[in-house]
Structure formats: C-alpha cells, structure tokens
Amino acid sequence: MKELPQYTEDQRDCLQEIVNVAMGQAGDSLARLLEVFVTLSVPKIQTLSPSEVRVALRSFVDSEYVSAIRQSFHDSKGQDGLRGEALVVYGDSSFKELAELLAYDDEELSEGLEQELLLDISNVLNGACLNGIAEQLGEELVYSPPSILGQHVPVEKLFQQDQMRWEMALSVEINYSLEQRSFNCDLLLLMPDTAIDYLANKLDEILEDD
Amino acid sequence: MPQISPELLKHSVESLDIGVFILNKDMEVQLWNQFMSTNSGLPSTAVVGKNLLELFPELPQRWFKKKIEGVFILKNRSFTAWKQRPYLFQFNHNRPVTGGVENMYQNCTFIPLKDSAGEVELVCITIQDVTDEGISQKMLEGTMHRLEESSRTDGLTQLLNRSYWELCLARECKRSVRYKSKTSLVMFDLDHFKAINDNYGHLAGDEVLREVSEAIRLTIRDTDIAGRYGGEEFGVVATDTDLVGVKLLAERLRKSIEELDVHYEDQSIPVTVSLGVAEYDESFSSHESLIKLADEALYYSKEHGRNRWASYPLDE
Amino acid sequence: MAIPLLICDDSNMARKQVKKSLPDGWDVDITYATNGVEGMDAIRNGQAEMMFLDLTMPEMDGYEVLDHVKAEGLKSVIIVISADIQPEARERVMAAGALDFIKKPINKEKLVGVLQKYGLL
Numbered sequence A: 001m002k003e004l005p006q007y008t009e010d011q012r013d014c015l016q017e018i019v020n021v022a023m024g025q026a027g028d029s030l031a032r033l034l035e036v037f038v039t040l041s042v043p044k045i046q047t048l049s050p051s052e053v054r055v056a057l058r059s060f061v062d063s064e065y066v067s068a069i070r071q072s073f074h075d076s077k078g079q080d081g082l083r084g085e086a087l088v089v090y091g092d093s094s095f096k097e098l099a100e101l102l103a104y105d106d107e108e109l110s111e112g113l114e115q116e117l118l119l120d121i122s123n124v125l126n127g128a129c130l131n132g133i134a135e136q137l138g139e140e141l142v143y144s145p146p147s148i149l150g151q152h153v154p155v156e157k158l159f160q161q162d163q164m165r166w167e168m169a170l171s172v173e174i175n176y177s178l179e180q181r182s183f184n185c186d187l188l189l190l191m192p193d194t195a196i197d198y199l200a201n202k203l204d205e206i207l208e209d210d
Numbered sequence B: 001m002p003q004i005s006p007e008l009l010k011h012s013v014e015s016l017d018i019g020v021f022i023l024n025k026d027m028e029v030q031l032w033n034q035f036m037s038t039n040s041g042l043p044s045t046a047v048v049g050k051n052l053l054e055l056f057p058e059l060p061q062r063w064f065k066k067k068i069e070g071v072f073i074l075k076n077r078s079f080t081a082w083k084q085r086p087y088l089f090q091f092n093h094n095r096p097v098t099g100g101v102e103n104m105y106q107n108c109t110f111i112p113l114k115d116s117a118g119e120v121e122l123v124c125i126t127i128q129d130v131t132d133e134g135i136s137q138k139m140l141e142g143t144m145h146r147l148e149e150s151s152r153t154d155g156l157t158q159l160l161n162r163s164y165w166e167l168c169l170a171r172e173c174k175r176s177v178r179y180k181s182k183t184s185l186v187m188f189d190l191d192h193f194k195a196i197n198d199n200y201g202h203l204a205g206d207e208v209l210r211e212v213s214e215a216i217r218l219t220i221r222d223t224d225i226a227g228r229y230g231g232e233e234f235g236v237v238a239t240d241t242d243l244v245g246v247k248l249l250a251e252r253l254r255k256s257i258e259e260l261d262v263h264y265e266d267q268s269i270p271v272t273v274s275l276g277v278a279e280y281d282e283s284f285s286s287h288e289s290l291i292k293l294a295d296e297a298l299y300y301s302k303e304h305g306r307n308r309w310a311s312y313p314l315d316e
Numbered sequence C: 001m002a003i004p005l006l007i008c009d010d011s012n013m014a015r016k017q018v019k020k021s022l023p024d025g026w027d028v029d030i031t032y033a034t035n036g037v038e039g040m041d042a043i044r045n046g047q048a049e050m051m052f053l054d055l056t057m058p059e060m061d062g063y064e065v066l067d068h069v070k071a072e073g074l075k076s077v078i079i080v081i082s083a084d085i086q087p088e089a090r091e092r093v094m095a096a097g098a099l100d101f102i103k104k105p106i107n108k109e110k111l112v113g114v115l116q117k118y119g120l121l
Helices: A009-034 A050-060 A096-101 A111-137 A193-209 B006-015 B034-040 B061-074 B131-150 B162-179 B193-200 B202-219 B243-258 B287-303 C012-021 C036-044 C062-071 C087-095 C108-117
Strands: A038-040 A044-048 A065-074 A083-091 A147-154 A169-178 A184-191 B019-024 B029-032 B078-080 B106-114 B120-129 B183-190 B225-228 B233-239 B262-264 B267-269 B273-279 B309-311 C003-008 C028-033 C050-053 C077-082 C100-103
Touching: A009 A038, A009 A044, A009 A111, A009 A169, A009 A193, A009 B061, A009 C012, A044 A050, A050 A169, A050 A184, A065 A111, A083 A111, A083 A193, A096 A111, A111 A147, A111 A184, A111 A193, A111 B061, A111 B078, A169 A193, A184 A193, B019 B034, B061 B078, B061 B106, B061 B120, B162 B183, B162 B225, B162 B233, B162 B287, B183 B193, B183 B202, B183 B243, B183 B287, B193 B202, B193 B267, B202 B225, B202 B233, B202 B243, B202 B262, B202 B267, B233 B243, B243 B273, B243 B309, B273 B287, B287 B309, C003 C012, C003 C036, C012 C108, C028 C036, C036 C050, C036 C062, C050 C062, C062 C077, C062 C087, C077 C087, C087 C100, C100 C108
Parallel strands: B273 B309, C003 C028, C003 C050, C050 C077, C077 C100
Antiparallel strands: A038 A169, A044 A169, A065 A083, A065 A147, A083 A184, A169 A184, B019 B029, B019 B120, B078 B106, B106 B120, B183 B233, B183 B273, B225 B233, B262 B267
16 A cells, blocks of 8 residues: 555645545535534545555454445546545444434334435435535536445455456545444545546646645 | 527426426425326426425425435435335336336435525436336346255255255254254165166156155155255254154154155055164264264164164164 | 744645635734644744644644643634534634634635634734
C-alpha cells in the first residue's frame, strides 16, 4: 500500500482536504437522517493493487463476518473522467438499532429488510460523500442503484481478485461510527487508473487557482 | 435545434411505460402519469393535489415518509429494489397466466428535483415494472436449487448419494458431541444381489434397487437420513436415536423390505437385506469409525443367516 | 498596528484557502500552525490575538486547543473552521469558548460575514 506515489505533496494535501470536507458533509447528512451524532476520523487515502484491497478491508473491518454494498458512480465524461465504485462495509454489529433509527422497526427485521436498510444507508453515505467531492471539483456525478456484494460473509468472500480489471486503484477510506451506539461502517471509494490521472489534473487546476 | 414544446414533453412523460409521479413536501401529488392511472385505477384528476398516504393507506407510512424526507434533506437520489421490497404499490401485473407471482414487482427511484436556486421542493418517483426479471430470477433460483439437489442425489434410487450422505453423517456426529445427543447408524446390504442380476438380468436388479429405496423412504422417520452407500449397500443415519432405538428401526427396515413384492416382467423377485447397527461415541476419531463398526455388525448378520440385523458390540 | 493572527490547520491547502479568504487590505500579522501543539505555542507567544482553528488535526485537535486555552486563561478570539459540520459539533465548540463556527469549504463571503457580524473589521 502506497501513499499515492504518483501524486505530488501538494496534490495529496489538496485531495485530503477535499475528502475531509466531503466526509464532514456526509457525516452531517447521516446525522440529520438518523438524528444522532456521528463520530468522524481522518480519512485514509492510498493507492492499492487488486491484491491489496482485501488486505486493506481486513485491516479496517474489525469483524470476522461483514456485509457490503457496492455502487457505481461516474461523471458525464464516461470512461476518461471521474468514475469508480463505492463500497460500504459493515461489521456484523447490531442492525436493530439502525432499523429503529430509519423507521424500519414497524416490521420484523427480516433478511430482506436488513438488506434494504443497508442499501439505504450506503446510498446516503455514498451520495453525500461523493457529491461533496464532486462539488468541490466542479463536477456532477451520476449513480447506479446500490447492490449487495455480500451479507454476513467472511471478508475474503466479498470479491474475487480476478474480477478486478485494473492495476492500481485510488482508495479513500472513511470510517463512520455513531456516538453511544454500536453501529460502525467503512466507506471505501475505489477509482481505477484513468480516474487517478484525471483527478491529478483536476487537483492541479484547483492548486493553480490558489 | 428543434424545440420541444412543454405540451410534447408532458405528453412524453404521460406515455412512458414506467410510472412517474411527483410529490411536494406535504406528500401531495403534483403529477401522476398514465402508467400510474392505469395500474392504480385512479385517474390523475382524482389524485393530483391530494395526499398520497391518504390515497394509499396500505403504503408503509412511516418508512415512506422517512424515505421522502431523506431525499429532501440530502438532495440525493434514493432507490428501492424488488429483491428486498417486491413492490411499493400493490399493482396487478400483466402475466396473470404465466406469472406465478401475485403483484407487479417494482424497482423505484426517488429523484430530488432541484429548482434553479438548487433547492429541492419536489421529489419525482419512478416505478419500473420488473415482474419479468423477478420471475426469471425465481425460475433461475428454482433451477439452481434443483441442480444442487441433483448433485446430492443418486440418479437410480433418488436417495442421497454417498458423498453427500457421508457429509450429513459427519455433521450429525459432530452435532451429537456438541449437544450430548445420540446418533446411530444402520448399514445394510441386499442379500444375494449378484444372483438377482444373474437370474433376472441387470434391469431387474435396477428395479429391485428402486423398490427397496422406496421402501426405505416410507419406513424411515422424517429425521432419519438415508443414502445409497455403494452398489447394493445403503445407510440410514438415525438422528437423536440411541442403540435401542436404532435396533427398532433396523427391524422395521428388514421387515418392510422382506414384505416387498417386487415384480419384473411377470416374475416375482424375493428380496431381503442384512443389517448392522452401531451408536456413535465421542471417543471415535470420526464418523468413519461408526461406519466401520456398523459394517462389522452387517457382516456378522451376513455370516449368521442373512435377512436379520446385528448390533455392535457383537456379543449382545 | 497589525493584528497577530494564527491560522491553525494541518492541511496546507486549507491554510492557503483561509489566507485567500481574508478581507482585502486587512492589517494582520499571520502565523501558521499545522497542529494543536504548534498552535498552543503560538498562542502562548502572543501570536494569536485572533485565530482560525481547524478541528480534526494530528497531535492535538481543535477541541483540545479550546480546552487548553480556557484552562490556561489565555486571551484569543477563536473562530473554528471545520469540516465536521454537524450541528452538535458547532454546539460543542461554542460551549468550549469559540466565538463562531464556519463550515468548510471556506470562502471570502463566509469569513468576511462572520468578522462583520462581530464588528471585528
């Protein structure tokens, strides 16, 4: 795992600050939706090879079994622009609380309902965070509906390494936890090589502006 | 650039083959397209300006409010998918004959409509009929399920095949150690099966195997697990059963097979089995030890007259 | 005389953005700090009659800085500029003695607005 070798110190700092601000906006969205205080930590930005993604997941998910949701995003420029996949990984903590907070508790918390709950929260986190980043970059993003990567499975089972068709991806890791509750999740934004280059140019534009 | 008039645009939305409707912050319907009218039976004139939740009290009210509120607060799209929530509105689908499902499956998207100042005063909801996708998915799941079953069963006898049956046995043995319960085993073998094949032909032999298997199925209890262990050898795992119980089961099996009246091309074929039973003990290294002991009892039966059972330890 | 002003943020870009957002022609003497520990040193050295403070920083965060300033009875007008924009974050820093709270990303309009609100210009 490398600390963005292809970026200059200024670019790294700029990206970190943009992500910090976006994370804060996403945390605020989550807080307003759930009416609780969300504890934020400093987002970790690095580049990962496909084989390192699982190691990274292992390192930040403190749970043997996890549930994960994925969602694609892209801008209007398609292949060459800002695009990637957002993963939200949840440890197997209590979903009951979360169900309560999102008014899902009228019904029995079935597997289907739990899935919907995860999809909903993931969509909120991804949307808020990515919109925050895009806005600061002067972009607008489009999202696919979120889908389930795995539910109560070991981290290793989440995806096969050979499914990843990129050499190096930019990973932005953000942790959200709710104060005084057991809920905890990690947001991982993965952007392929082409998006890394595109982002570098964008960061330069911002830096020149200063 | 050709100009599209607002009328034409409205007409397009009206005639889309997905449901489109728009709500304001008070949940009042602002637009209700043709798809929604047709499927709900409520024309636009009966709906526009009215509160959606009052019009459709069967909607999950609290959840729906929170969902819409989320779109207003976060100014972000939100979704529902049929896999988790089969439908939002109870609409009929257009496959009453071939469907096999009760309601139209729906994927919904909640879209914040930003005004020129970037404020969101309206939410647009689209409803996509995905009944076909849902039905194919269900069929696929059914096929997968059958495939999985078929990889577990023996083609001729429709009992579990050896590898899957052994897996079940191993699981039961472990379970009995964990929960301090009893697991016992019956192993049995057709008597003089080679002679049946030689005298009546292999097809007759197959018929015997099929009928014996059917007799096994009818004799065992719901919690017993029967499998075809080899050519003419069978095994039944008796869960939560001690040696006394499994002896009774062995006798029932022996009797029901002896009473079979197997016919092949107008010939009646007498069939009997020899059986051996044993109970699992946690000192055993694995389930294989249990098979070995039941087998020993089975050979004892073979050597001592056939059409009978014996239990391990053999001196009983 | 120039006002001693401290900009305390771990991000170089964030510090530059604050500087860029300062009112034109404002007579200030700027000191920069990249974490709370450096920030505290500057305050104790009298380099922070006024201060723009980030919350999330390594070594010592903004909440701790506020606590130390209060505990040591130091005089500094502190305006928090934060990426954590939850209403509760605002309440917490206001209770800890901050003058006001500005949501990131910062711009001239927001910063000047706050300064005018308190008659600091």
